[in-house]
Amino acid sequence: ExxxxxxxxxxxxxxxxxxxxxxxxxxxxxxxAMSWVRQAPGKGLEWVxxxxxxxxxxxxxxSVKGRFTISRDDSKGTMYLQMxxxxxxxxxxxxxxxxxxxxxxxxxxxxxxxxxLLTVSS
Amino acid sequence: xxxxxxxxxxxxxxxxDRVTITCRASQSIRGFxxxxxxxxxxxxxxxxxxxxxxxxxVPSRFSGSGSGTDFTLTISNLQPEDFATYYCQxxxxxxxxxxxxxxxxxx
Numbered sequence: 001e002x003x004x005x006x007x008x009x010x011x012x013x014x015x016x017x018x019x020x021x022x023x024x025x026x027x028x029x030x031x032x033a034m035s036w037v038r039q040a041p042g043k044g045l046e047w048v049x050x051x052x053x054x055x056x057x058x059x060x061x062x063s064v065k066g067r068f069t070i071s072r073d074d075s076k077g078t079m080y081l082q083m084x085x086x087x088x089x090x091x092x093x094x095x096x097x098x099x100x101x102x103x104x105x106x107x108x109x110x111x112x113x114x115x116x117l118l119t120v121s122s
Numbered sequence: 123x124x125x126x127x128x129x130x131x132x133x134x135x136x137x138x139d140r141v142t143i144t145c146r147a148s149q150s151i152r153g154f155x156x157x158x159x160x161x162x163x164x165x166x167x168x169x170x171x172x173x174x175x176x177x178x179x180v181p182s183r184f185s186g187s188g189s190g191t192d193f194t195l196t197i198s199n200l201q202p203e204d205f206a207t208y209y210c211q212x213x214x215x216x217x218x219x220x221x222x223x224x225x226x227x228x229x
Contacts, residue, residue, distance in 0.1 A: 035218070037166075037220075044209065044220060044222050044223045045158075045160075045166065045209050045211075045220040045223070046220065047211075047217055047218040047219065047220065050216070050218065059216045059217075060217075061217045062123070062217070095165055095166070102171055102172040102175065103172070105154055105213065105214065106153065106171070106172045106213060107218075108156045108168060108171035108211075108213065109156070109158070109166075109168060109211075110168050110171075110177065112165035112166055112167070113165065114165055115165055
């Protein structure tokens with residue numbers, strides 16, 4: 001059974017840093033791209049960052065580029081999101097998602113974690 | 123960035139109704155379009171991938187169609203458990219943008 005478990009959320013002051021983790025199990029972690037998606041309170045889904053199976057090609061939404069860094073440790077089956085220079089607008093539930101591929105470029109997010117809440121406030 | 127626009131933003135429907143949600147991309151995304159369902163306090167759930175492919179375990183009353191810039195999600199014979207918010211997502215290019223969501227409420 002595929003399981004994704006996020007951790008690391010909490011309350012952080014503006015300008016602060018935090019690292020989220022996503023522990024994966026039930027599939028060959030190194031074979032799959034992964035993504036982070038966030039949802040601000042009462043708002044829709046926003047894709048934040050993704051990383052392919054090799055970890056060589058991270059990519060980011062413009063809203064977090066230069067502040068967030070995605071990484072993965074295949075030996076631990078874990079993905080991370082290092083978040084620096086946090087702003088109030090980063091407040092959201094952060095979900096990790098496993099990507100599968102139907103054909104070239106046709107990826108989809110077939111499994112999601114339960115989410116972890118980040119609150120940025122003084 | 124590719125913008126995804128869903129319509130309507132919300133709708134009211136009754137059990138047994140046929141519901142159609144549309145998603146329009148700001149440029150062609152070929153068939154790189156997925157649909158998700160989200161219930162309050164829960165993670166999104168994949169319904170349909172690559173425009174029209176039903177995810178395993180999803181009831182056949184859900185269907186998807188479209189190409190290029192215009193896509194639809196249809197729920198035939200709406201069931202009580204289908205009242206939720208639905209999102210489209212394009213994976214043609216990064217960033218992998220979502221639509222703003224369509225909330226399906228009970229009439």
